[in-house]
Amino acid sequence: MAKKFGQIDFKEVWTIPNIITYFRILCVPVFVTLMALGGVKNNLYMFYAALGVFFVASGSDLVDGYIARRFNMQSGIGMALDPVADKLMHISVLLCLALCTGLTPLGQNLVANGTLENPWFVHYAFVVAIIVKELIQLLIAVYVIKKGATVKANWLGKISSFTISIGVILGFFHQFVQYADWGILAWGIVLSYAAAISYLRQVIGEVKKIEKGEMQAATAESVKEEDQKEVAEGKAVGLGAPSQKDR
Numbered sequence: 001m002a003k004k005f006g007q008i009d010f011k012e013v014w015t016i017p018n019i020i021t022y023f024r025i026l027c028v029p030v031f032v033t034l035m036a037l038g039g040v041k042n043n044l045y046m047f048y049a050a051l052g053v054f055f056v057a058s059g060s061d062l063v064d065g066y067i068a069r070r071f072n073m074q075s076g077i078g079m080a081l082d083p084v085a086d087k088l089m090h091i092s093v094l095l096c097l098a099l100c101t102g103l104t105p106l107g108q109n110l111v112a113n114g115t116l117e118n119p120w121f122v123h124y125a126f127v128v129a130i131i132v133k134e135l136i137q138l139l140i141a142v143y144v145i146k147k148g149a150t151v152k153a154n155w156l157g158k159i160s161s162f163t164i165s166i167g168v169i170l171g172f173f174h175q176f177v178q179y180a181d182w183g184i185l186a187w188g189i190v191l192s193y194a195a196a197i198s199y200l201r202q203v204i205g206e207v208k209k210i211e212k213g214e215m216q217a218a219t220a221e222s223v224k225e226e227d228q229k230e231v232a233e234g235k236a237v238g239l240g241a242p243s244q245k246d247r
Contacts, residue, residue: 012075020064021078024085027057028092035096039104050096051172057089058165080145087134090164094130097122097171110175121174123182129189130164137196144203154202157195163188 012018031053038046064082068074098120101107107119167185170177 012077015068015073015075015078016071017064017068017073018075018078018081020060020067021081021085024057024060024064025081025088027053027060028088031057031089032092032096035100039096039100039106042105042109044106047100047172051169054089054093057085061086080141083141084138086161087137090168091127091131091134093168093171094122094127097168097174098124098127101174115175116178122168122171122185126182126185126189130192133189133192133196137199140196140200140203143207154195154198156191156198160188160191160195163191 031050034046034050034053038044038050061082064078068078101110101122102118102120102124104119107116107121110116111119163184165188167181167188170181170184174181
């Protein structure tokens with residue numbers, strides 16, 4: 001029998017959506033290597049190649065989500081690993097945009113020729129702030145899985161993630177947009193902390209209900225059934241009779 005841990009059933013390790021998630025995780029060392037070489041060799045083209053890897057990884061995120069819902073391949077392990085893959089890539093991007101510019105010949109040369117006032121494409125303070133937030137979020141995620149809660153990402157979290165992504169992409173072109181990318185990143189980070197606080201409050205509320213017996217803890221099967229129900233309801237709304245608003 002496959003081992004289970006909260007919402008995770010290890011017999012679902014090799015589903016297609018999960019394999020795509022593993023691919024996204026493997027994109028991280030490729031991205032980091034390109035960024036490091038670009039900084040050391042003072043080659044911006046390697047930075048843009050790394051940006052291409054980032055876009056491929058981001059695109060695969062959309063693909064695995066579509067396949068999982070379209071073909072009923074949702075799984076607890078996918079729910080757990082998907083945000084981990086996203087966070088690994090986002091943190092790697094920020095670290096590289098800071099360290100592979102501020103501490104390498106590329107950033108120093110841009111300062112020397114007057115293109116930039118300082119060599120940091122993304123200041124290290126942004127990196128520290130996001131890493132602290134992600135560590136907090138990771139601890140919350142582990143707690144959620146252990147307790148069997150089913151709290152999902154809120155709209156504030158999605159907005160903050162989108163805002164940070166825009167700031168990160170602009171960071172690759174920092175020498176042209178300075179310091180618009182920093183302003184967008186700062187606002188995204190503020191929103192992400194607000195989202196983390198909101199998420200923690202929801203988690204605590206659900207865990208209290210579970211401990212009081214007011215609701216059941218989630219399992220791999222219940223998570224899958226809930227996702228399938230949402231997909232079915234979405235199809236019914238999209239393909240069924242028009243609503244009063246549409247008529």
